[in-house]
Amino acid sequence: MQRISAAIAKRLLWWGTWAIIGVLVLNAAVGLWMQSQHLVLNDSTCEPVGLYQLLGSPYPLHDGELVEVGIPGPAHHTAVAEGLKYHWFPAGQPWIKKIAAVPGQTVRLTRSGVWVDGHTLPNSRVDRWTPGHHHQIVHYPFGTYHLQRGQVWLYAPGNYAFDSSYYGPVQETSILQRAVSWWTIPGSQFWLQKGD
Template identity: 90%
Template sequence: MNGKLVFLSKRLLWWTFWAIIGVLVLNAAVGLWMQYQHLVFNDSTCEPIGIYKLLGSPYPLHDGELVEVEIPGPAHHAAIAEGLKYHWFPAGQPWIKEIAAVPGQAVILARSGARVDGHTLPNSRVDRWTPSHHHRIVHYPFGTYHLKRGQVWLYAPGNYAFDSSYYGPVPETSILQRAVPWWTIPGSQFWLQKGD
């Protein structure tokens, strides 16, 4: 009886080992395939969660386009430093955002939201607190901003989206590539529920 238990335990360990190897190989294969297809996975609810296809050079930049963005450094604004400190997003992982405004356009930022050339961006109210109300959120100063050459204003429609309303305009050089949804979960940008 004891020998049978030892045999079953060894067999279970053997199958567990091969299952782990299989998962690792599959994960590596999917990663290589996505890289070859120029696909990236977005797990942030700033935009719908899912897979986005990268289309190469974003230039010339246009408002309304989705882009892959290199995260600004913590020296760029206190909100970036705060987000990194509390692990609201991983350091060094590019974001998927929408370009809301390009040089020559005006952005009015208020608690109620951001307006670009007179049009309010949907669901852009500036939040005061994190979803759990554990941390007050640093935001960009309210006011009117006329984007200068080399600047873009980023926007994301999701609840608690972290965009230029919190860290201000970013340099055009932060924009890596244009992006389009390849497969996403509709409505997932609203999964985090807004509080009062």
């Protein structure tokens, strides 16, 4: 009986080892394929969850375009520092956002939402608390902002989207690449339900 148990344990160990190796090889193959296709995974609910294809240089920038953005410097953006402190997003991982406004456009930020040149952005109400009311959220001061040269206002339509409503305009140099939706889960940006 002991001999049979030892043989079964040895076989399970052998199969387990090969299963782990298989998963690692598959993971590496998928990663290389995604890299060759210029695909990135967005797992936040700022934009629909899924794969986005990066298309290279984003310049010249236009409002309404989807872009990959480097995380703004936490030293200049209190909300970004707060987000990194509480692990709301991983440090160093770029974001997928929309450009809502470029230099020369006017943004009005209020508790009830964001207006760009007089047009409201859907689902742009500024949230006071994180889901579950665990932390109060720092937001950019309410007011009207005329974007200067080199500034862009970022927007994401999802519930609890972390965009310029919280950290303000960012420098154009933060925009890394133009992006397009490649395969996403429609409506997934609304999975987190907003509280009061």
